[in-house]
Amino acid sequence: MDDRFDRELKEELARGPLTRDGFDERLRRRIEERLDSPRRGPRRILLSAAVYAAAGMLAVAAVWSGVWRFVWTERYTADELAFPVREQVAVSGREYYVIPDRQAFADAAIRSAFLIGLRRGAPNPAGARAVRGYRTMPLPVGGGSWCIIR
């Protein structure tokens, strides 16, 4: 391990490793352009994730508490809701009115509602596909009457 070998090494490795410069104007411009772009550091990403998680949990909690309160204050069970609408009218004894079509519903003065979808399924003896029936029940908020869309 002599000094001569070190000297040779230093002379031969004095230049850059490649014949072409890697750090050129193209790369320099690329760096200068990146200075203006916003940075998303790990802290900001974590903060965003925490904010999104909290917002999501709040939204779930709000929906859940809303459904729970609505269902239990109106005292309808899942079985009752699964009945055909006309039977529900008989069961609940409350006042309903029926809007015959979507246009009429659109013309009604209801601006916000809670929408419940009901599905009824039964095996079809004649064919492979099951028989299904669907109903939607928009329930207006603010003490208005119930309505049913057919």
Added chain:
Amino acid sequence: MGTTARRTDTFSGSSGKAEESMLESGRNLEWIVCAAPDDPEARRAALGELMDAYGRDVWNYAFSITRKWDMADDITQEVFLKAFRHLHNFRHVASVRTWLLTITRNTAIDFMRSAFLRRVTLVDRPSERGQLRSAEQEVIERMAVNETWKQGLSLPRKYREVLILFAHYQLTLKEMAEILGVTEGTVKSRLFHARRKMMSLKEKASDG
């Protein structure tokens, strides 16, 4: 503001005028950062001076560690962006060049680690290893300035790094230890092994 001329010499890391230019650039940087740490224009000017003085050094070191052209580009970009964001954190205990080379090494290791993870997690079946040379080997074969660089770049990373810091950047033991995050004794030991390996490679090459 400083007036460091853009380096036009092809011998990055060499002594003489280039070295003086670097030192002057370091002093200018200090002046700029101290004078107006919150002035974006001054910070941009400081970054420009840093790139003039150390752009090649940073790129060459990134390439020496990774042996990949594209990755060296990305690492260099990241290093200067980090330097720009943390100019105010620069401690004058180390030289600007040592500071930048340390950032380069840390960034390169992060890049290689994430590249390794991407390869491990996204490729479902390992590709067969044949006799074909990789793209980076091709680049080194075609573009390396001489046989010594080819031999140096073929060494395992820990010997390659220390050899290049010693012979190309001509750093002191203390500076090398600082950049590599090891003791000076470890640097000496690695350098000893790196020299032996280089000697062995040169002997093999001369024997044909």
